[in-house]
Amino acid sequence: MVAQRLVLGLLLIIAVSLILFLSVELLPGDLAEEILGQGATPETVAAFRRELGLDLPPHERYINWLFGMLQGDMGTSLANKRPIAELVGARFGNTLFLATYAAVIAVPLALTLGVLAALYRNGIYDRIVNIVTLTSISSPEFFVAYILILFFSVKFGWLPSIANLGDEHGFAERVYRLTLPAVTLTLVVVAHMMRMTRAAIINLLASPYIEMASLKGISKTRIIVHHALPNAWAPIINVIVINLAYLIVGVVVVEFVFVYPGLGQLMVDSVSKRDLPVVQASGMVFAGVYILLNLSADVAAILTNPRLLHPK
Amino acid sequence: MQRVFKSLAEAPLTAKFGVTVVLVYTAVALLAPVLAPYGETEIVGDSYEVWGGTYVLGTDNLGRDMLTRLIYGARNTIGIAFLTTTLCFLLGSVTGFLAATVGGWVDQVLSRVVDVLMSIPSLIFALVLLTIFGLSIINMVLVIAVLDATRVYRLSRAVAQGIVVMDYVEAARLRGEGLWWIMRREVLPNAMPPLVAEFGLRFVFVFLFISALSFLGLGIQPPTADWGSMVRDNATLITYGDITPLLPAAAIALLTVGVNFVVDWFLHKTSGLRDEH
Numbered sequence: 001m002v003a004q005r006l007v008l009g010l011l012l013i014i015a016v017s018l019i020l021f022l023s024v025e026l027l028p029g030d031l032a033e034e035i036l037g038q039g040a041t042p043e044t045v046a047a048f049r050r051e052l053g054l055d056l057p058p059h060e061r062y063i064n065w066l067f068g069m070l071q072g073d074m075g076t077s078l079a080n081k082r083p084i085a086e087l088v089g090a091r092f093g094n095t096l097f098l099a100t101y102a103a104v105i106a107v108p109l110a111l112t113l114g115v116l117a118a119l120y121r122n123g124i125y126d127r128i129v130n131i132v133t134l135t136s137i138s139s140p141e142f143f144v145a146y147i148l149i150l151f152f153s154v155k156f157g158w159l160p161s162i163a164n165l166g167d168e169h170g171f172a173e174r175v176y177r178l179t180l181p182a183v184t185l186t187l188v189v190v191a192h193m194m195r196m197t198r199a200a201i202i203n204l205l206a207s208p209y210i211e212m213a214s215l216k217g218i219s220k221t222r223i224i225v226h227h228a229l230p231n232a233w234a235p236i237i238n239v240i241v242i243n244l245a246y247l248i249v250g251v252v253v254v255e256f257v258f259v260y261p262g263l264g265q266l267m268v269d270s271v272s273k274r275d276l277p278v279v280q281a282s283g284m285v286f287a288g289v290y291i292l293l294n295l296s297a298d299v300a301a302i303l304t305n306p307r308l309l310h311p312k
Numbered sequence: 313m314q315r316v317f318k319s320l321a322e323a324p325l326t327a328k329f330g331v332t333v334v335l336v337y338t339a340v341a342l343l344a345p346v347l348a349p350y351g352e353t354e355i356v357g358d359s360y361e362v363w364g365g366t367y368v369l370g371t372d373n374l375g376r377d378m379l380t381r382l383i384y385g386a387r388n389t390i391g392i393a394f395l396t397t398t399l400c401f402l403l404g405s406v407t408g409f410l411a412a413t414v415g416g417w418v419d420q421v422l423s424r425v426v427d428v429l430m431s432i433p434s435l436i437f438a439l440v441l442l443t444i445f446g447l448s449i450i451n452m453v454l455v456i457a458v459l460d461a462t463r464v465y466r467l468s469r470a471v472a473q474g475i476v477v478m479d480y481v482e483a484a485r486l487r488g489e490g491l492w493w494i495m496r497r498e499v500l501p502n503a504m505p506p507l508v509a510e511f512g513l514r515f516v517f518v519f520l521f522i523s524a525l526s527f528l529g530l531g532i533q534p535p536t537a538d539w540g541s542m543v544r545d546n547a548t549l550i551t552y553g554d555i556t557p558l559l560p561a562a563a564i565a566l567l568t569v570g571v572n573f574v575v576d577w578f579l580h581k582t583s584g585l586r587d588e589h
Binding site: 012015016019020023024131134135137138139140141142143146147149150154155161245249252253256257267268270271272274275276279280283286287290291294 | 516
């Protein structure tokens with residue numbers, strides 16, 4: 001089961017890399033003509049094509065690109081001629097740091113709120129939570145971010161509104177500067193994670209063994225914590241990992257608002273400069289992480305569920 | 313019509329709120345030239361003028377009237393999002409119904425393609441595609457419509473699969489009706505309720521997607537008035553404690569919340585489903 005899923009995941013990553021690679025082939029003309037513009041002479045275009053390796057057939061270029069990526073050689077940026085691996089590497093670390101920070105706040109918070117909502121379902125608490133989460137799911141990320149900036153950095157002056165980081169900043173300084181971006185991301189994902197936790201637990205509460213337990217007269221809290229939760233872990237782990245995957249991608253807008261030097265901002269900048277190799281490489285990194293996280297959610301679901309682990 | 317009013321009167325408060333929001337936004341979008349005090353791209357004063365006086369909500373970074381831009385923004389942003397959602401539904405539901413009705417290798421090929429497309433996060437994929445095709449409204453509409461059609465495909469295929477095994481579809485096939493006829497006259501009417509709800513949710517998603525892209529400067533391009541780029545252009549005001557840039561952002565949030573409330577109510581009404589047992 002697990003092995004099958006891993007093979008599928010690998011195939012998926014290859015398919016995605018193929019799509020990202022081939023989509024560039026959709027360009028009318030090719031990359032060299034696109035960069036040099038209409039005024040370029042055929043000789044310059046041909047020379048530039050050779051420099052970029054565009055004179056090779058597509059399948060060879062694809063193999064070179066893919067193996068280059070695996071060995072940490074992502075080519076060079078068109079905008080500033082620097083190696084892409086250098087650009088992407090440092091920024092990807094920053095993105096991971098921000099996403100992890102947000103996850104550390106969001107996961108425990110969402111689980112607690114979700115269990116409470118399941119416990120007091122149909123009550124006033126549940127109704128309020130429902131409305132609040134629906135609202136926060138519907139709000140654009142930059143709205144949440146600017147409201148937080150308005151209050152916490154402009155009105156009260158507690159936290160910085162710009163999360164620029166250098167190498168000289170230590171861990172504590174980083175955590176302090178990244179508080180607002182991390183809280184923004186938390187607010188964006190908590191609603192979703194909490195709703196899914198609530199649904200997973202309520203789903204379980206409908207099963208006969210829980211009814212049996214409640215007929216025996218066991219207290220509600222005990223039923224949830226000792227009877228429902230152990231079986232709810234699989235769906236909950238799934239929820240957490242899916243949301244982590246969402247976090248990694250959701251950072252793009254938040255990084256932009258807080259001018260945080262992460263991979264998302266690099267990608268947005270490169271899109272406006274039409275720096276295709278950088279967009280392609282960062283797209284591949286994002287998609288790869290996203291697929292790997294979703295894959296581990298599937299594997300975790302199989303491992304925590306005996307029925308899936310030992311199929312008939 | 314009377315039935316609609318009756319069920320609306322019995323609807324919960326959140327649904328009434330949602331319906332009101334949607335109606336007001338639609339009216340503003342349609343009547344934009346009548347309601348707006350100035351022209352959409354007209355420069356009327358200095359940049360960043362304060363509220364009150366001649367300019368009710370002040371002016372933006374180029375000295376254009378904020379209220380006017382907000383009103384035209386309703387027309388542009390909602391119009392483009394609506395167009396995108398409609399395209400996305402046409403594409404997604406036709407392919408979804410086709411996969412379910414024909415089955416076999418058509419279904420296999422379409423479904424595997426959709427699987428792969430869905431495994432790439434859509435914002436990232438959209439950024440890559442927009443770099444390749446260039447930034448323009450038409451490209452953005454097409455890219456988002458195609459990427460989002462994958463989700464509509466999944467839903468309409470799943471719904472249609474339950475319908476195509478029914479006796480009346482079998483009867484239509486035996487009668488010699490064509491594929492298009494079966495999809496339009498047998499499958500579509502029965503798949504309507506879930507698709508309508510999905511249309512609302514998709515619209516919210518597409519609307520937020522377009523706003524995010526415009527906010528990043530990669531969506532709707534100036535001088536077209538649009539809520540996402542208005543936030544970006546005036547964002548510096550926040551650091552002076554001025555809430556003007558929050559207005560377009562709030563306009564986005566209010567509409568999406570409203571649509572979500574309406575969809576929530578519609579789902580309860582049509583399915584009779586509650587998540588409690």
